[in-house]
Amino acid sequence: MTLLSPSTPVATAQADASTPAHAVTVINGYSRQWWKEAVVYQIYPRSFQDSNGDGIGDLNGITSRLDYLQKLGINVIWLSPHFDSPNADNGYDIRDYRKVMTEFGTMADFDRMLAGIKQRHMRLIIDLVVNHTSDEHRWFQESRKSRTNPYRDYYIWRDGRPNPSAPHGFDPPNNYPSYFSGSAWQWDDTTKQFYLHLFAVKQPDLNWENPKVRQEVYSLMRFWLDKGVDGFRMDVIPLISKIPGLPDLSPEQLKDPSKVWANGPRRDEFLQEMNREVLSKYDDMSVGEAIGIGLAETHNIVGEDRHELSEIFNFDATRIGAKGGYEYAPLNLPDLKAIYSAHARVLGKQDWDTVFLGNHDMSRVVSRWGDVSTPENRALSAKMLQTMVLTLRGTAYLYQGDELGMTNYPWTKISEFNDIEVQNRFKTDVASGRMTEQQLIQGAAAYGRDNSRTPMQWDTTKNAGFSSGTKTWQPVNPNYTTINAASQVNDPDSIYSFNRQMIALRHSDPAFVYGDYQDLDPKHQQVFIYTRTLGSAKYLVVLNFSKQPVEYSLPGGSAAGQLKLGNYRDTSDAPGSSTLHLRPWESRVYRQ
Structure with a gap:
């Protein structure tokens, strides 16, 4: 039996709220879908390939490397945000959803890249970041002008709590903490109110209670789907429904606010509306970043009878051993196995899973769970970990460079880190004495997000072949002279070649x-x-x-x-x- 490829014709049916957009075959009780059979490769565009020497990866750089991905056996490319952005959070703060980031190129470059992907019988999904925008987005610029502005209710504004000793005379409206440290509320002097930002100050949360906001989102989704993209990875999508009245979190809830924020009362209503108005009308895939969603709640979002999303990322496996912040206990294998067994037991035939060990928000998996003590052990452990990803149930995801066994960067100074999370922790946790600067460096060096964002290591030339420029936006790992694509693509014993064989084996039999x-x-x-x-x-x-x-x-x-x-x-x-x-x-x- 041949698995579905992007070029495999699929019968379609008239789409409505109760009918999927494409007819399906049932295998072992599961509906057969191309996105279940896919191996997805995530590209972080700033770090993949620079084509013009400015030290920043771009769309033309990605286009130049498509043959590499096709040879690997990839079915779907997931492109991290490529939209116009001031880059307060490396593209996850969007200024214009219908414009390409200047550093990445033009819309013509995007169209050329998309055409190249299709020509190679691959598909493309892009990031959908709609819990928040940039504070430079036109909607927010209007919203903050006055309390009566037509865009005021596109965002979440509240009066503060009077406190004569507080800055501006007010405390924030509640005790919500930001994921990036400090309060989730920012005072705006123009209208004398606070706005909500669960992430960075420059990432104000959208007000999904406003139907105009939802229609704006559905419109921009149609724009990209009509252009030919095949779906979306949805950033922190469970957070879109806020708790009515925005009450203070209890001390117990403050230990993990995500569990509260991800389970707002209208989350499923909003996602079902999104599916009904947009997703059900295309042969697409949708994968949600399921921050705060437990395994027991997964069916509510991915169950085919629920008509919401195709699948979600559950972080139970990748967060195993987490103690908070950058503290992790060593991997306990029975605990890891128990997670996958629980997934097999809890998720039914109408549900679908994802399998991944790395992405742009994690350290390098071979440094985290493998063995980088010797080149031989690094290669063996990288292959072993990828074997697991490619043989477990669920859509398999690879992060760029993991097919080469790329490792963490040897960070030594706070100034080397680009990640806003590290910089904010330095301003808050180190400044307050909760941790020393060295403790923060050690934690971020082992588990920080910047590890996955160093430039792709293509060859042994200047800047690992990533850029011809004098400086790259992130430092190149000095081990690029021994860990690079050029040395692996044609080596039958390399990590790349093993991944290629493992992907081919997965594609060869639907049992996987x-x-x-x-x-x-x-x-x-x-x-x-x-x-x-x-x-x-x-x-x-x-x-x-x-x-x-x-x-x-x-x-x-x-x-x-x-x-x-x-x-x-x-x-x-x-x-x-x-x-x-x-x-x-x-x-x-x-x-x-």
Whole structure:
């Protein structure tokens, strides 16, 4: 059976609130969709490829590298924000939704890139950032002019609480904290009120209670879908419905405000309206950044009977061990396995999942969970981690550079960090004495977002082949001379080549997409072993999550089967073996 590709014709049906935009086949109880079968590659445009020497990646740079992605086997490209922005939060503060950021190029460049993607039988999804805009957006510029301005209710304005000793004589309207430190309220002197910004001061939250705002959003979505994009990754989309009256959070709620903010009373109503008016009318995919959404609530957003989104990012796996801020406990493998088992148990046939270990908001996965102590262990552990991503149930996502085993940057000074979160923590946490400057540097160096935003490492030339300019917007990791695409693309033993083979294996059999999942040894501290089964097709995946070798007896004395792909060149274990001799960071995929 051939999996759906972008060029596979799909029958369509008249779209309405109760009918999906495209007819489907059912496999193992799941509706067959192209976005379920896709392997998605996230591009952070500022850091992918600079075509004009200004040190900033751009759209023409992406176009020049499409053959690289096609060779890898990617089906869908997810492009992080490319819209006009003052870049207070690297593009997630949008000034004009219908204009391309000047540093990235022009709309003609976007159209050329999109055409190149389609010609290579790939698809494109773009970021939809509509919980907030930039404070430089025309709507907000109008909104702040007066309390009676027609755009006033496009945003959330409130009177402060009188306090003669506070700046301006008022405290903020409530105790909401910003994700980027400090209060989520900003005083505006023109109209003597505060506006809400759950993120940066320059990112005021939109007022989704206003139907005009919602129609503006649906209009801009149609603009891009009509242009030919295939859907959206929706930034912090659960936060769009605010709690009525905006009451103070309790001390318990302040430990994780996301759980409150993500479950506003009209969230599902708004998403269903979005689906009804826009998404249901296109053969698209929609993936929500499900900040604050637990596994138990996932069906409410992705269930096909709910008519909201295609899928969401659940961060349970990637946040495992998180203690708050940049503090993490070492990975406990049984805890990780329990998360994937819970997903298999809780999510039903009408739901769909995502599998990912990296994105633009995380440190490099091989530095976080792998082993960068030696080049050999880095390569082996990177391959092992990607084996897991590409064999678990759910749409698989790769972040740029992970297919090369790119690592964290060796940060040593606060001034080196570009991330607004790090800079704000320095102004608040270090200034208040909650942590030392060195503690912040160590935490951000290990887990900060800037690690994933350093330039893509293409070759051994100047600036790793990313830019011909004298300076890049983020520093290039000095290990680019040994970790780069040019040295890996044609090397059959490289991380890139292994990813290419693993993606091809995933595409070769729908068992990897629609097959049942079973963890065979949930409590083992070192080995993650599970099956994917669809009809007569059964695959056994074996992962050694450590640098220690292990002799492992298969449960029930069963035979391993035929080895389809492993991250070592060979194995001494015969196909009928019931005992496996796993080497450090070894991964194997068997057909049983």
